[in-house]
Amino acid sequence: MTATEYALRTDGLGKRYRRTWALRDCSLSIPTGRVTALVGPNGAGKSTFLRLVVGLLAPTTGSVEVLGRSSATNTPEVLSRIGFLAQDHPLYQHFTVAELLRLGRSCNLRFDQGLAERRLAQLEIPLDRKAGALSGGQQAQVALALALAKRPDLLVLDEPMASLDPVARLEFLQALMGAVAENGMTVLFSSHVVPELERVCDHLVVLNHSQVTLVGDIDALVGEHRMLVGPRTTTDLDRSGTVVEASHSERHTTLLVRDGGVAAAPGWQASPVGLEDLVLAYLRRPARHGAEPARTEVPA
Numbered sequence: 001m002t003a004t005e006y007a008l009r010t011d012g013l014g015k016r017y018r019r020t021w022a023l024r025d026c027s028l029s030i031p032t033g034r035v036t037a038l039v040g041p042n043g044a045g046k047s048t049f050l051r052l053v054v055g056l057l058a059p060t061t062g063s064v065e066v067l068g069r070s071s072a073t074n075t076p077e078v079l080s081r082i083g084f085l086a087q088d089h090p091l092y093q094h095f096t097v098a099e100l101l102r103l104g105r106s107c108n109l110r111f112d113q114g115l116a117e118r119r120l121a122q123l124e125i126p127l128d129r130k131a132g133a134l135s136g137g138q139q140a141q142v143a144l145a146l147a148l149a150k151r152p153d154l155l156v157l158d159e160p161m162a163s164l165d166p167v168a169r170l171e172f173l174q175a176l177m178g179a180v181a182e183n184g185m186t187v188l189f190s191s192h193v194v195p196e197l198e199r200v201c202d203h204l205v206v207l208n209h210s211q212v213t214l215v216g217d218i219d220a221l222v223g224e225h226r227m228l229v230g231p232r233t234t235t236d237l238d239r240s241g242t243v244v245e246a247s248h249s250e251r252h253t254t255l256l257v258r259d260g261g262v263a264a265a266p267g268w269q270a271s272p273v274g275l276e277d278l279v280l281a282y283l284r285r286p287a288r289h290g291a292e293p294a295r296t297e298v299p300a
């Protein structure tokens, strides 16, 4: 792929706040046009990663390339192609929606006021209402309308649905997907709500303990993993694979494996794994801080 076929590339990216590494050794690529979910527990480094991507933070190590350009040399032209919705979608609470739109237009060359107004009219959000008088879901929708009106090539959203109820979350995701279908932009958003991601995302990054533990196309990742259940054992498996997670009951052993790991021994059964189980298994893995990925081979 050429540089512009990737909306985002990072190489050895790291950020340290005093003695705390919020993100380390992050090297990944996100192809253009994908909707990517960034998943991780509290404190995993998601916000730090997203703020590095949009240029609000400078890396301690490594580099970020966004829309084919290094973020170290971000020009106003590149920045105008990036939309960013910060966590809790902050809006000036004393501004009316119309005033927020005016502010957006004055700050962004490509601002599409008509697009924002149509979206807000569909949602029946009055333009003369102050942001502080809107519900959390309405504020999220206004923030999304402002971000979309920039007509960004890359839209970055930091936990955009965190404060929304299930209905508002669904409406938000539908609005986002509608905009993606219309504009064909690349979207990167962080979330804790794994079950909802499968419907809208085609790419996944799992971040845990400040490190990327899984990245790739969701269908491919799900296809590469499987669940093996067999008689309780820790040693007598004779086909190699990478054990992501092992659990044992009194009589059975359950393994989540990657790359092979076909149940070879009699009594073992393999089954596909769902996205949620897959993500949870990676999130449960202990921290590692070495250079090499922690891959445990199934004993031969």
Ligand SMILES: Nc1ncnc2c1ncn2[C@@H]1O[C@H](COP(=O)(O)OP(=O)(O)OP(=O)(O)O)[C@@H](O)[C@H]1O
Pocket (backbone or CB within 6 Å): 017, 020, 021, 022, 040, 041, 042, 043, 044, 045, 046, 047, 048, 049
């Ligand atoms: N400005 C800062 N100064 C010092 N430490 C920070 C700062 N910002 C973040 N951290 C630390 O960096 C780590 C990663 O924080 P970050 O906010 O990126 O995580 P997160 O995955 O977005 O968490 P959450 O899901 O709770 O929002 C945490 O240990 C956090 O305490």
